[in-house]
Structure formats: C-alpha cells, structure tokens
Amino acid sequence: MTIYLEDIEVGQTFSFGSYPVTREEVLEFASRYDPQAFHLDDEAAADNPIFGRLAASGWHTAAMVMRLTVDYWQEIGLTTLGASGVDELRWLKPVYPGDELRAEAEVLARRVSSRADRGVVTFRTTAFNNHDEPVMTQVANVFIPARPTESA
C-alpha cells in the first residue's frame, strides 16, 4: 500500500519506533561530527552544568529520530521527495547512552505545492526517552508525492 499526500490528514498522529542509544555510537558520532569534550569525555561531561555526564550530540539525536521516522514511513508505505527544512528544533533534555528513544508525530498542515505532482506536509515530531520525558521536538516541512492522476 502506498500513502499519498491526499491520504494524510491534519491532526493525524503517529507513534513509532525504538532506538537504543549506545555509548559506542555516541562517541563515534561525536568524534566525527561534534567533537566537543562533553560528547567525548566522561570527565569533561561531568564538569558541564547542563549534561552532567556523557551525552549524545543534539545532531546525533536528530539523526536517530530521522532513522526512526524513515523506518516508520517505510512501514506504512509513505515515500517522500525530501524536505525543505526544519523549524523549532529543540533539545529539551540530554540524551544519554543507555536511553532508548521513541517518537510521536502530528500533522500540523498539508498544502498543495505549485507543482501538481507533490505537496508539503508539516509534521511536529517529539522524541521521548524511556522515562517518557520529551528530549527533542522539531517541526519539519516534507515534500510528499500526490496521488498520480489517471492520465499520468
């Protein structure tokens, strides 16, 4: 089954995923993309008044949430054409090794594009840790294909 733009309704919600955050992956991502000491070193993280102990890069959290999202899209038969951007990306709480992430998403808006073959859907996504604390939110604009017309 394929889900098209027309099948998505404003107010619709989705709940999905489970991503175990490992120390190895936290260190690997940080060493490559965000080598600040509190993402790499236990002592430096303990000195940081916000993190307190080794925590994942916020960009790593965003990437893990993207993986949860793409897996879910594939599960429900939703393909996208990409995304134009994200607003209100907020890192609400540190994400620590040993946490397990899940996500909830809500459709905030759906609009037809100037191109007849696609539209833009605005999703607000919230990621939670395994204590049900929200750790990250974002609002993303995603291009979704319209249902092909019979003449197409």
Add this chain to the structure above:
Amino acid sequence: MTIYLEDIEVGQTFSFGSYPVTREEVLEFASRYDPQAFHLDDEAAADNPIFGRLAASGWHTAAMVMRLTVDYWQEIGLTTLGASGVDELRWLKPVYPGDELRAEAEVLARRVSSRADRGVVTFRTTAFNNHDEPVMTQVANVFIPARPTESA
C-alpha cells in the same frame, strides 16, 4: 586564548572551514540515519525531481557543518556548554558527493542567561558549496560561558 561571552559582539562575522563531501560518507550516513532511496541509490536519486542524482541527507549536511563549526571554535578558543536548539534550518540546494562545504556565521544576538556563569549567543550560519551557492542555513542558540569573575 579563551573567548568568553563578553568577547562576542552582535554583527560579528566568521568565515571558516572546508569539508570534502565523499560518496562513501554520504552512503554511510544515509544507510545509518536516513535510508531513503535517493540518498542511497543512483537510479532512485535520478528519478527524484529535486535531487536528480545521489545527494547527502540534509541531516548529514547539518552534521558536516557542525564539524566545521566545532573545529573553528576550537581554533579561536571558543568553548560552549551546548545548545538549546535551532530555528530556520533550511536545505536550500542538494549537497552532492564531490562538493566541498565551507561556512559563514553571523552573531545575531547575545544575551545574559539567568545563570550568571553563561549566556546565549544566536548565530546564523550559512553553508556554501564550492560553487559559492548557499546550500544550508540555520539559526542556532548556543550557551557560551561568561568570563569568570575574580571572586570565582
């Protein structure tokens, strides 16, 4: 030399970095965090009306720009305490293997936090490819330590 909150001025600009985007890394990031077909497969990417050919995940671009940024911060002696979030993250143009990214940043705002030991600096960062086309922009709020007082 260490740069503190008080040393950063609104309107200040920075230009930095060079990050070669490789096909191998594009595929590796996408397979792990954003396994949509147009980030993994040449044919699927050619069919995508926005990308046209294999392109990096937008989250990969954000991660590469973070690496450029952290390297530059370390070069100039700026340490942060982390970031609360990002607004207006925009993927303006696809980033392709073979591109080389650089970045420019501008200080939009600087404000003292309720904690005397730190403040929040708002940076607008623009990433360019080697054709000087802007490929990504974002506005980030970053916690920066205040200069320690003599009594501290």
